[in-house]
Amino acid sequence: MSFITIENVTKTYQPNGVASRATVLRGVSAEIEEGEFVALMGPSGSGKTTLLTIIGAMSQPTEGRVVIDEVDVYDLSEERRADFRREYLGFVFQQHHLLPYLTALENVMLPLVITKLNAKEKRTKAQLALERMGLGDKFDRLPNQLSGGEQGRVAIARALVNEPPLLLADEPTGNLDSKTGDEIIGVLRALNEQGQTILMVTHNPEAAAATHRVLEIQDGILLSESAEPGCHAGQSLMEEVCAD
Amino acid sequence: MRLIDIVIGSLRRRKGRMAFIIIGLAVGVGTVVALRSLTATMEQEIGAQLDQYGANIVIVPKASSQELSYGGVTLSAATFDLRQLTDEDISRIKSIKYANRLSLIAPKLLGAVDIDGQKFLLSGAQLDQEVRMKQWWQVVGRVPDKADELLLGYEAAQKLGVIEAVKSADHDSMLHSDHTSVRQPELKLLRTELTLGGEQFRVVGVIRETGAQDDQMIFAGLPTAQRVLHKPGELSLIEVSALCQGCPIDDIVAQLSAALPEAKVSALQQAVRARLQTVERLSRFSTALSVVMLLIGFVMVFITMMNSVVERTREVGVLRALGFRKSHIVRIFMIEAALISLLGGLLGWAVGALSGVLSAPYFTETGAGAKPSLALALAALAAAVIVGVASSLYPAIKAAKLDPTEALRYY
Structure with missing residues (x-):
């Protein structure tokens, strides 16, 4: 069995004041192996972020199931699912979502707050994670005292501090200039080279080019897979990049 | 780093708002404390008078x-x-x-x-x-x-x-x-x-x-x-x-x-009893006023905490994504409410006790100031914290019930 198995996942929801249900995902199935770096691509509203949150144990699918490391995620109770997120998953968000009133070190310590580690262990782990991101000298900076790239790296350090088997990134380069975006993608690739499994939502073909494989989604349906992204992909979304 | 550190950090960031609610609570608690200690002093005085009259x-x-x-x-x-x-x-x-x-x-x-x-x-x-x-x-x-x-x-x-x-x-x-x-x-x-x-x-x-x-x-x-x-x-x-x-x-x-x-x-001693009745009425009045004050405090903390939940929707989403349980979210908001109301209660008690002492000469014959009583201090703190925590229960549960994905998308 694959590390992550997505089986026939459908998601519908009823917007407020609308009689009919909107379908966001239609019978999506996919598998991701341990150690893979996978991009999830698609235009706005295609359902890629919804799929990420479903894989991220945050949003119950209407149908289908998600199995990660042989755990059927939505068989767990809501509170146990929170524990699962803490133990198995690291999230990197588009806006980084650092808490503005906590220092870089404190932000990285957040996922450890609810663990049984003692104060010293928490601090040491967070320091190591930040040092790994090259931010060893910025522990006490508040987010607004950091550059966009540095904030992104703090967000990655926070996602990794629990050493989760799976890193989920939602458009980590979305709000960044291209240089900073490249910096973040570089960090992710380096992590993947060290064995980290990563699933990244992006609509940036350059970012997708850094991955092993692209899952393309449109109107809630998984279109196709390209085992080797970049210029071999043959998908419309890649063409602009290949043309360069 | 513990849950309370998150709370303290967030309180530090919202100093102005928090100062407002703490002062609001303090005014309520202070009024109640001052009234209580004044009526206690007056009752004591009447008691002493009754003793003297035999x-x-x-x-x-x-x-x-x-x-x-x-x-x-x-x-x-x-x-x-x-x-x-x-x-x-x-x-x-x-x-x-x-x-x-x-x-x-x-x-x-x-x-x-x-x-x-x-x-x-x-x-x-x-x-x-x-x-x-x-x-x-x-x-x-x-x-x-x-x-x-x-x-x-x-x-x-x-x-x-x-x-x-x-x-x-x-x-x-x-x-x-x-x-x-x-x-x-x-x-x-x-x-x-x-x-x-x-x-x-x-x-x-x-x-x-x-x-x-x-x-x-x-x-x-x-x-x-x-x-x-x-x-x-x-x-x-x-x-x-x-x-x-x-x-x-x-x-x-x-x-x-x-x-x-x-x-x-x-x-x-009809006369003394008449005066005793006056004090009893004052005491009942101060009880009624205390209840009103506590209600106002309840509503005030409730509104502030509801606002706080709305403001921090995204933060709740982040914490939930990071693996915080619903119960952790409830605890964060409850700790915040308890801290605020504890501070409000302390400040209110200090202000109330002081004004009780200062105003005693205008309300009693002997002019003896109301002695700050430990029981009243504890009661004031307990009342403030109970009001704060009780009024925050609903907002805290509301925060915990937020859908994490919705919360993350909140602007």
């Missing part, structure tokens, strides 16, 4: 026809009463429902005696109690504790040639007043032996001039008086003190009347 209930036999009176109550020397009060009535008084509210039961026997050809009113009483009840008495010498000892009123003592008033302080005087701070003439006992009903007695103390009827009286222990007056076991009146603040005096009178159907039970 007994507030007098029990006498119903039928009477006679010439001797005491404390404005006419007493019977005649023997044809339907029924005299007796020692047994004491135990009946102690059996009423509100017996525990009675601080003092002082039985007395009064009767006319002849000494050296002059008529005096002899009062037999439990003199140690009598002295406690009549706090204005200044006894020179001591209170009788033996069967052959007497205590004399000021005028009676003069008539019997026991004392004469000495104008200036006389350091050779054999007796000294306990109240040395008050400049009063020293009293000198000229004679201590008296013959009463053929028995020899010794005068051991004289009461300084009171301006009341006590000045003309002779006091002895109750059994002594009963023996001298040949009325064994009989009583002329029973004084009862119900000095507890806010005592249901009317109920006590009714219960005493029921227990002693042949006696007349009357409550005294």
Whole structure:
């Protein structure tokens, strides 16, 4: 069995004041192996972020199931699912979502707050994670005292501090200039080279080019897979990049 | 780093808003504390006044026809009463429902005696109690504790040639007043032996001039008086003190009347009781105001916490994504509420206690400031925290119930 198995996942929801249900995902199935770096691509509203949150144990699918490391995620109770997120998953968000009133070190310590580690262990782990991101000298900076790239790296350090088997990134380069975006993608690739499994939502073909494989989604349906992204992909979304 | 560190960090960031809510709570708690401590002071003052005025209930036999009176109550020397009060009535008084509210039961026997050809009113009483009840008495010498000892009123003592008033302080005087701070003439006992009903007695103390009827009286222990007056076991009146603040005096009178159907039970000190009622009304008012204040505090914290939840929706989404359970989110908001209300309660208590002390002179006769009481401080803190936590329960649960993906998308 694959590390992550997505089986026939459908998601519908009823917007407020609308009689009919909107379908966001239609019978999506996919598998991701341990150690893979996978991009999830698609235009706005295609359902890629919804799929990420479903894989991220945050949003119950209407149908289908998600199995990660042989755990059927939505068989767990809501509170146990929170524990699962803490133990198995690291999230990197588009806006980084650092808490503005906590220092870089404190932000990285957040996922450890609810663990049984003692104060010293928490601090040491967070320091190591930040040092790994090259931010060893910025522990006490508040987010607004950091550059966009540095904030992104703090967000990655926070996602990794629990050493989760799976890193989920939602458009980590979305709000960044291209240089900073490249910096973040570089960090992710380096992590993947060290064995980290990563699933990244992006609509940036350059970012997708850094991955092993692209899952393309449109109107809630998984279109196709390209085992080797970049210029071999043959998908419309890649063409602009290949043309360069 | 613990949950509370997240809370403190977030509070630091929203200093202005938090200061506002803390001050709001403090004003509420402060008002309640000031009112409470003021009414407590006023109640204490009234209680002390009641103590000074003495007994507030007098029990006498119903039928009477006679010439001797005491404390404005006419007493019977005649023997044809339907029924005299007796020692047994004491135990009946102690059996009423509100017996525990009675601080003092002082039985007395009064009767006319002849000494050296002059008529005096002899009062037999439990003199140690009598002295406690009549706090204005200044006894020179001591209170009788033996069967052959007497205590004399000021005028009676003069008539019997026991004392004469000495104008200036006389350091050779054999007796000294306990109240040395008050400049009063020293009293000198000229004679201590008296013959009463053929028995020899010794005068051991004289009461300084009171301006009341006590000045003309002779006091002895109750059994002594009963023996001298040949009325064994009989009583002329029973004084009862119900000095507890806010005592249901009317109920006590009714219960005493029921227990002693042949006696007349009357409550005294209407004026003081009227004042007590005023304070009771003030106390009720302050209770009502406290409830209103707590309600306002409840609503204020509720609104602030609801706002806080809305403002921090995205933060809740992040924490949930990072693996915080719903219960962790509830705890974060509850800790925040508890911290805020603890600070508000502390500040409010300080302000309230201070204003209670400062405003006391305007509300009480003695002007004694309300002493800051630990119980009130604890009650204020507890009330603030309970209000804060209770009003935050719903917002906290609402925050925990946020859908994490929706919360993350919130702007």
